[in-house]
Amino acid sequence: MSDDHPQDDEVRLALPLEILNQVLLLASFDTKAILSLSLVCRTVHSWLIPVLYHSISFTKSRQLSKFLSGHDIPNDPLESRFSLIQNLYIGHTPHTAGNLLYGSSSWPLTIVSRILWLSTSLKRLTILNLDQNKWRLFEHVIPASLEHLTLGPVHGPFHPQDLTRRPRLKTFTSAATYMRDDEVRDVVCFPSMRVFRRMMPPLTMISFYAVNQVKCVEEARTLESLQIMLTGFSTPQKNDRKILDDFLLEVTKDPRVVVIERREEYVSVVWGEFEECRVNFIVRQII
16 A cells, blocks of 8 residues: 555544534434433533433432432532423323322422422423422422423412512413412413413313403403313314303403314323423524
8 A cells, every 4th residue: 555545544534523512412312312422421421411401301209319319419510410400390201100190109299399499490390290289388499490380280279479489480381270260360460471371171161160260361461372272182072162162252352362272181292392392402502
């Protein structure tokens, strides 16, 4: 071989760091792959840590306990990672039941409180199957940074002004829950609230009761939309939908009040939104 051509073992091919970064971010769409990728080297680890911590979900009590014990270490770099969490999901998913069941003693309430207290950059929070009498235990730890909150089913009394750290909530989603008139009024009239969603099965007492409460939206000055979302909706229920629409027109003609149909059950809807938020964050890093 001529001296003009280097030997094969002398040839070193390397992607520019910027391209390698993009490739790894694209690979991180796979939640199972991201943990393995983060172990490749320190540089890759530093790139993927914000993605790894941006969106976190828990379906079991031991996951919550293990996460807190591994991160709540004073003066340790791991403690600072709580500030990376922006999208948090606690409860069952469409694919995993876990053991955080409604009324279950498996809920580690003190541990959840501590995680919420330390997650000072949290933007989105979903808590499913929390006993209606336990929500009040979390009111003082909800971060001031929170903008989007989803609770249900039967989440118990909710008044945004009772959140001690005064988050400026933009959206509140209540799933499969009867709410009192004063709760609905407090939500729609909360100064920072833009969207109030109530998810429920179609043509049930809870859906008619929810429609009967929407007149208070006329008192709301900053609310943009009050959505009654019928989940698990199927084509044969179209006539039932018309009955609900007619009833809505009798209560209010405010255009901000809308009825929306979704074929998925509410758990699939809120889990899909959690995943969408995670994916959107990765896309923003790539762009």
